[in-house]
Each structure stands twice: as structure tokens, then as C-alpha cells.
Amino acid sequence: MQKKFLGFIVLIIISAGLIGCSIMGKNKADAEDISTDKEMEAVENIKKINQKLVDNNDVSITITEKYEVGDRIYKEIGYTVEIVNKRTDVDLQVGISDVTVNGKKNNPLWSTVVSAGSKSNENITWWVGNxxxxxxxxxxxxxxxxxxxxxxxxxxxxxxxxxxxxxxxxK
Incomplete structure (x- = not known):
């Protein structure tokens, strides 16, 4: 009876050891999977700024922040812009053209319509990725x-x- 009990205890210890190794191996494999997915880490960076681009009787356009959101493979980089339509009689369409960044031609996305007499927050966006x-x-x-x-x-x-x-x- 004692031999059977002792054999049972040994069996439990060996089983526990095998299960523990199995779990550790699985966690190690999971850790390796995570490390290979570093490109998918989220990126979010926002810098507050206040730069007036245009201010006249028709429209006021101010950059309020510079931002970066997404992941390392696909993200948006750009500016958040506050547009105030000072005209009460017409909706304004606002866009950007002939853009260079540090001397190189770029094509950011930005085109919006701001209703008469209202304001809007929009983004000038550079897509980064594929x-x-x-x-x-x-x-x-x-x-x-x-x-x-x-x-x-x-x-x-x-x-x-x-x-x-x-x-x-x-700037």
C-alpha cells in the first residue's frame, strides 16, 4: 500500500513537472510571437501648437496640434487645423496644394467644406505605410x-x- 501511495506521489510530481514545462514553453512561444509583432505597436503622439496660417475677412485658419497615430506599419501624421468661416452667406471649401516638406514635394490629404458662419476642426494628413x-x-x-x-x-x-x-x- 505504501509502495502504491509512493508511486502515486511520484506520478503526480512527474505530471506536474511536464505540465509546467509545457506551460513555460507555450509562454515562451507567445513571447516570441509578440516580439515579432513590434511593427503593430500603437503609435500616438500629439504636440500642441498654435500657428495662424490665414486670418482675413473671409476665413481664419489656425494649426492647433501636430499629431501621429496608428502603428509602425500604417499611420497618419499631420496637423489638426481649426477653420473659422467668417462669411455668413456662403459655405467655404478649403484645401491645400503645392506642398513641400523640407524641400521635397508631398501630397497630404486635406479638403473640407465649412458651413457659412461656423467653424470646424479638420486634419491635414500624410498617410504613412503601404x-x-x-x-x-x-x-x-x-x-x-x-x-x-x-x-x-x-x-x-x-x-x-x-x-x-x-x-x-x-515651422
């Missing part, structure tokens, strides 16, 4: 977004008639 190099060859991180020059184009939201073009320089 096939973005041909549009934004030198913007990969928030630090790359410097010495941004271009033209803000403001037009009538219904007729597309030109209201103004304004050269900008974002």
Missing part, C-alpha cells in the same frame, strides 16, 4: 514633418469660385 512613398517620400515620423510650405486654397463651396489662395509656411 505604397505611400510615391506621395510622401520623406515623411515617416512626426519629426520628419518640418518646414512645410504650400498654398491653402479657399473657394465657394457651391460654385467653386475662387475666394483666395494663401501661401503658408508651417
Amino acid at each position: 505604397k505611400s512613398d510615391k506621395y510622401n517620400p520623406n515623411v515617416k515620423t512626426l519629426e520628419d514633418l518640418k518646414n512645410v510650405k504650400g498654398t491653402v486654397v479657399v473657394s465657394n463651396g457651391k460654385t467653386s469660385a475662387n475666394i483666395g489662395k494663401y501661401k503658408i509656411n508651417i
Whole structure:
């Protein structure tokens, strides 16, 4: 009886050891999987700024922050812009063209319509990731977004008639 009991205890100890090794091996494999997915780590970086780009009788456009969100494979980098439509009679369409970043041509996305007499917060966005190099060859991180020059184009939201073009320089 004692031999059976002792054999049973030995069996439990061996089983516990095997189960423990199995769990440790699984956790090690999980840790390796996580380390290979570093590209999927979330990125979120926001820097508050206050730079007036345009301020006249028609429109006021101010950059309020510089941001970076997404992951290491696919993310957005850009500026949050506050647009105030000072005109009460017409919706304004606002966009950006002829953009360079540190001297290289870029194609950020930004076009919006702001209703008459209202304000809106919008984003000027550089997409970073799959096939973005041909549009934004030198913007990969928030630090790359410097010495941004271009033209803000403001037009009538219904007729597309030109209201103004304004050269900008974002530092």
C-alpha cells in the first residue's frame, strides 16, 4: 500500500513537472510571437501648437496640434487645423496644394467644406505605410514633418469660385 501511495506521489510530481514545462514553453512561444509583432505597436503622439496660417475677412485658419497615430506599419501624421468661416452667406471649401516638406514635394490629404458662419476642426494628413512613398517620400515620423510650405486654397463651396489662395509656411 505504501509502495502504491509512493508511486502515486511520484506520478503526480512527474505530471506536474511536464505540465509546467509545457506551460513555460507555450509562454515562451507567445513571447516570441509578440516580439515579432513590434511593427503593430500603437503609435500616438500629439504636440500642441498654435500657428495662424490665414486670418482675413473671409476665413481664419489656425494649426492647433501636430499629431501621429496608428502603428509602425500604417499611420497618419499631420496637423489638426481649426477653420473659422467668417462669411455668413456662403459655405467655404478649403484645401491645400503645392506642398513641400523640407524641400521635397508631398501630397497630404486635406479638403473640407465649412458651413457659412461656423467653424470646424479638420486634419491635414500624410498617410504613412503601404505604397505611400510615391506621395510622401520623406515623411515617416512626426519629426520628419518640418518646414512645410504650400498654398491653402479657399473657394465657394457651391460654385467653386475662387475666394483666395494663401501661401503658408508651417515651422
